[in-house]
Structures are given as structure tokens and as C-alpha cells.
Amino acid sequence: MPLKIISSNCTSCSACEPECPNVAIFEKGGTFVINPKKCTECIGHFDAPQCAAVCPIEDTCVIDDSVPRYQAPA
């Protein structure tokens, strides 16, 4: 499962964008969004999802249950 950004919470502060190791985050229509195809939940890069760690608004960068969980390459 990749992460998603709850757009009604997002302040567009852009803090998450440069932290993503997969360049999965971009600005769209005034808020930031995550490309689910690129997001790896930061697995293999960092201990915790970077977007969620830096985001100033709690519960804004959250797991997206609607998409299958990311599988780290064996």
C-alpha cells in the first residue's frame, strides 16, 4: 500500500516533496499528491515514511488501503 495525502488537510507547504526518495510527490491543483505507482512507503530507504514524518499536519500522509501493499523486490 502506498501512502496518500488527504488533500483537505494539506497546507501545500511543500515540506514532503523534496524528502521523498522516489520523487513520488508533486503539486496538483493547489495541494500535494502522491503517485501511488512510485511510492514504496520508503521501504529500503528509511525507517519511516518521510512524507508522514515531515508533514506538519497529523494524519495527512496516510496509508492508502485501496491499493495493494507495496512488495519490496526480493
Next chain:
Amino acid sequence: MQASTPHEPTEVTPVVNVEDVMQQVAEHKGCGTSGGSGKASCGSAAGQGDLPTEIWEKVKNHPCYSEEAHHHYARMHVAVAPACNIQCNYCNRKYDCANESRPGVVSEKLTPEQAAKKVLAVASTIPQMTVLGIAGPGDPLANPEKTFKTFELIAKTAPDIKLCLSTNGLALPDHVDTIARFNVDHVTITINMVDPEIGAKIYPWVFWNHKRYTGVEAAKILTDHQMRGLEMLTERGILCKVNSVMIPGVNDKHLVEVNRAVKSRGAFLHNIMPLISAPEHGTVFGLTGQRGPTAQELKALQDSCEGEMNMMRHCRQCRADAVGLLGEDRSAEFTTDKIMAMEVNYDLDTRKAYQAKVEEERLAKVTAKQEELSTLAGEMSDIKLLVAVATKGSGLINEHFGHAKEFQIYELSTSGAKFVGHRRVDLYCQGGYGEEDSLETIIRAINDCHAVFVAKIGGCPKADLLKAGIEPVDQFAHEFIEKSAIGWFKSYLDKVNGGEIEHIQRGDAEIRQGALISAA
């Protein structure tokens, strides 16, 4: 990140002894009025005193440093740095940083290119604009590309504009060399504690080295970086100011210790600001009911730190994108749409000519004050009192009572007139008609003052002020502030000595929480 490694020795030695500079700046500022110690040490009429020319050049036109200069020169901010790397309990990230900006206000986000154009447009229209700051709405050093790109663009076209930035200090050690390379004139660090236990009550977390740290651990990282960053700036001869937010019951007593810590590391100015906190700001402190200090508590803390180091009292917690002089805000004239449509012709010579005229004005003001001060020479009295002044700049009493958005507060004693702060008030006069409620607000804001100096005032507010025990003074309209205040004080003393009036202490005043939000 290299921030975790101990910093390498550097070949750069400080340009000047910061202790000396601080002392001289303090004396310059005071012109014989500092802290009631009666030091009459304002060397030259122009105010340089014994200050090394290089530092004097840096501070003399600096609205952020020189209390006297902020009557004549202006700074502006551009909001190019939206991201932040720490969380503060006095901040609501839905809005701008509550420390550097007015709470509850959102700045217009600009790209570095838009920001550079805005700066040139403003500087061409307002020749007093001499300083550009990047202070948010997030942390400039959490947005290093945007911040330094903006500096680069401005330095190319407008080399006479001084650059400054404000930071929480977390990423400072990583960027000190870049700051030095861009010739940044001064850096402001917000330091609210040097004790991580206290820090944990102010900062829920910091994001550093790809990790979110919380609690005491977070505050420890932050304070380490702040202290190291400050030392590194001092080593490179970059002026460094420290801002602290006074949070009663959390860090109020501790700020004396902070003051010592930053002084010993070379900070040359310390600015203690009141916590601005109301539930509607949605900050943690706002929601928990953490109160801000009263005017008296703030002044007492500033006074207790003054013996240690030069204090700054004219910070008006302006908006991150404010434009103008002395708390005025002309940003509506410079919206992105208007700027992008503007044809900007940056004329360095016109700006220089204008600034030369301002220098003459300043000289005249200092001379007038010195002359008036000499009339107080023989006076012996322990009386110390506060007065409020309505001004729109140039060091003159030139604002109508009903138009004042803020009042400058001066402390008067036999050693002269000392600027001790300013008070924001909501506009009392909207379209010429006074409103009773606003008048009460103003009276509460300046309730600790004996008199209010204005260029003009209507009959009704005059009567109400008198009833509240504040004397409205309009006979010095369009005259120099300090000269007039000293003159008035002298006649006040005469009346007290002659038994005509009795000197009584005034009560405390209220610090407006989020004043001007409604006008934004």
C-alpha cells in the same frame, strides 16, 4: 547530513570584538538614556559613536537593528519558504509562522522569480526599503534552494539591498557557508530555550536526518544546532540576532539564561517577544489556554536582560509578506498580479539621493534631542513614566490619534526618553467616525502610559482619555518625538515639584492578541 559531525576549525576570525560592538550599539541606541544608568555617550550627532565603521554601516540603516533607523527605513519580507522542519506549540501550520508573522494570516506564496520582481518593484516605489528578509512562512533553511535563489536574483539587480534571514536554527550549521557566500547581512535565530526539558514543552518534534524526533531528544538536537550555528556565524563575522518568544510559566524565567548563552556566543542583539496566543489561532498553546505575558511582565524581563546585553524592543511581529515603514502595510499595492504587470526600472541613483535626504533628517532629529536633553541636566527626580506616541515615521509626532495602528512607547526619566516598545491597536477611526469599542481597546493597550502624543485628536476621545487618566498631548504636532517628550517631561516635573499635580503610578496594559487580523 554533516550537521552531526563536530564542526571543523575555521580560518576565519571574527572581524570585530562583538562585546565592544554590543556595548557601542547599546550606547548609540540609548544616547545617554540606556537603562537609567545615565551614560551620556552618544559620541557624534550622527550616532556612530565609537562603533567600528564596518559594523556601523551594517546597522545604521537597519530597521531591524537600530530603533532610531526604523523610523526612517523599511524592510520587507517575501514568502518563498513554505516548508518547515520543526513543530512549535505557538504555531499553527495552516497559517504563517506565529513567530515571524502575524498569527492567523496566510502569506501569498511566491516563486524566487516572482519574489525578486516584487522586491525590485517595491524598492523602486519606496526608496526607504533597504532590507529584504526571508522569514517564512516556514523555515528559510528548510527551503534552501528557494531561499538562496531569491538572494541570488536580488543581489544581481539590486546590490544595495541588504539581505537577511530568520531561522529556527535546526539546519543552520549545514548552511552557514552558503550564507557567508551570499553575503547575507544578518541572521536571526529564534531561540526559546537552552534546556531540552523546557524545550520539550515548546517543541513537539523536529525532523532531522530523515527522522522525526520527539520530546527531550528533539529539543536537545535543536538547541545543539542553534548554539553551534550561532558560534559558526560569529566566527565568520556575520551579525546575528536572537529572537525569543516569552511564554509565561514555561520559559519566562529561563530566558535570562538564554540571554547569557547567546550573548557569550556572540549574538549582538536579543529580541524578546510576547507569545501571541488565542484559541481561534488553533495553536497548541491557544487551545490549552496558555496565556501571553502582560506588557509589564514583558518589560520587566526585557529590563532584567538589558544589563546583560542590548535588547531590541521595536519588533512588531510583522507579517511574513508585510511591506512598509513602522508597522504600516502596503502589501495590497504589490500583489503578484500587479507586480507581474509592472514595468520595473531599478534606479540606484534616485534611491541613493533619497537616502541622503533621510540622513539629513536623522541628523537634525538627533541634534534637537541633544539640545533638549541638556535642559534636563540639573533635574533630580526618581520619576520614571511611560508615554505613547502616534507616528508614521521620520521620528516625528505626525499621526492622527484616530489613524494610528500602533503606538510607540517611550520611558521618560531625567536621563531622557528611551524607546521601550510599541503597542498595536485596531484602527480606531474607520472612515472618520470613532467607535467606542475601539477607543476602549486603545485605552487598555496604553493604560500604563501617563500621556499620549498625537498630531491631532477629536474632542470625544480626548475627554475619554482624560477620564482614564491619560493626558492627550497635541501641542507638539509634527515635531520630533524625543525632543517633545523630554520637553513635556520637564514641565511635568516642574508641576510635580511645584505641588500642582501629584505623580501617581499607572497600572498594567494589555498586549493585543492578534490585533489587526480583522483589517487584513
